[in-house]
Amino acid sequence: MIKVKPSKILESLPPYLFSRINEKKLEAYAKKLDVIDLGMGNPDMPTPQHIVERLCDSVRNHPNTHRYPQAKGMPRFRRAASEWMKQRFGAAFNPATEVLALIGSKEAIAHLCMTYLDPGDVALVCDPAYMVHFNGVALARGKIHAMPLTEENDYLPDFGKIPKRALGRAKIMFLNYPNNPTAAVAPKKFLKEAVNFCRRNNILLVYDNAYSEITFDGYVAPSIFQIPGARSTAVEFHSFSKTFNMAGWRVGWGVGDEKLLKPLEKFKSFLDYGVPTFVQLAAACALESSQDVVRRQCEIYQARRDKMVAGLNKIGWPAAAPKATMYLWVRVPERFASMGSLNFCEALIKKTGVALAPGVGFGSCGEGYVRMALVTHINRFHDALLRFKEVIKKGF
Numbered sequence: 001m002i003k004v005k006p007s008k009i010l011e012s013l014p015p016y017l018f019s020r021i022n023e024k025k026l027e028a029y030a031k032k033l034d035v036i037d038l039g040m041g042n043p044d045m046p047t048p049q050h051i052v053e054r055l056c057d058s059v060r061n062h063p064n065t066h067r068y069p070q071a072k073g074m075p076r077f078r079r080a081a082s083e084w085m086k087q088r089f090g091a092a093f094n095p096a097t098e099v100l101a102l103i104g105s106k107e108a109i110a111h112l113c114m115t116y117l118d119p120g121d122v123a124l125v126c127d128p129a130y131m132v133h134f135n136g137v138a139l140a141r142g143k144i145h146a147m148p149l150t151e152e153n154d155y156l157p158d159f160g161k162i163p164k165r166a167l168g169r170a171k172i173m174f175l176n177y178p179n180n181p182t183a184a185v186a187p188k189k190f191l192k193e194a195v196n197f198c199r200r201n202n203i204l205l206v207y208d209n210a211y212s213e214i215t216f217d218g219y220v221a222p223s224i225f226q227i228p229g230a231r232s233t234a235v236e237f238h239s240f241s242k243t244f245n246m247a248g249w250r251v252g253w254g255v256g257d258e259k260l261l262k263p264l265e266k267f268k269s270f271l272d273y274g275v276p277t278f279v280q281l282a283a284a285c286a287l288e289s290s291q292d293v294v295r296r297q298c299e300i301y302q303a304r305r306d307k308m309v310a311g312l313n314k315i316g317w318p319a320a321a322p323k324a325t326m327y328l329w330v331r332v333p334e335r336f337a338s339m340g341s342l343n344f345c346e347a348l349i350k351k352t353g354v355a356l357a358p359g360v361g362f363g364s365c366g367e368g369y370v371r372m373a374l375v376t377h378i379n380r381f382h383d384a385l386l387r388f389k390e391v392i393k394k395g396f
């Protein structure tokens, strides 16, 4: 066998957060444990039927959709995304030049890093964060400057704490609210501060809005483009994965000024052929149809949130109810605090079959916390809570 090593940068990256937990999950299945998976943020509900029908009809009856797609997105898709942005946020984007189809926003985040960063350029990344914000920068040979998100500061970064040296070399900042993993939301005052900060310092603000539609208690999440001045400094990514339960379809969109978005389109043109046409048509149908399906889905997540939060507090595991996302971000129970979040999650799945995501997997500032993804039927929560209660009482 020849000896070819993967690149140093690839080798330097730790295995994907969920690999270790997945291993334990497989072991739990092998031992015939009744696994309750609250680990990955993978929506359990099906894609609404009218969207599925649209895909089937396109594939079956329109063979031209089997050909290579238009990489930047077909006009129909871009018009639908532009119209949705206008209806939802009052933000107008020219579908011809200011909207880009994405193979999911994960793809776009990673490729945007390669589009904009030269080796050594700095990206400002929240810690904890959705891991692609970190790994996309690392794979592009950029330098990560972590901005800690703390409970005391409502999980918002403090721009005043970024050292001058890092700021001088910073090209990109990632922000994501409603936030994964902390489930925090950002007040408009903070977003104004972020836009002004990025404009002042010549930084591209990448606003990851994957959870904009998963909100509760009447809270409505904003777009960064509702903030004056954002057009000159920001791009925003949206995803169908959570909004329409289309995580497996791999489709999203980006919006922003042509000058900021065009380089990503160019970069992607060397790598991919875009989103399959039949997926684009179904995704356009999702945006153009009644959004009642999204509201109903939020009601389901809200009921799950309420049940799990009440249950956790009842068994002595303090938890607050977030205004958005399908996640709960809670401290590792007091009794196990010294184990660290990864060991706690590994022991938990081994002992009880309940999978959670360790906070440290989202960055070092996530240590001490776990993320519960409420992506399983509410009738499983009673069992999960009983198992938590037992472990908290008796230990592992």
Ligand SMILES: Cc1ncc(COP(=O)(O)O)c(C=O)c1O
Pocket: 041, 103, 104, 105, 106, 107, 130, 176, 179, 180, 208, 210, 238, 239, 240, 241, 247, 251, 252
């Ligand atoms: C904050 C955030 N951004 C982006 C994504 C990826 O979304 P997509 O499925 O569109 O790639 C996720 C997925 O969990 C996420 O949590």
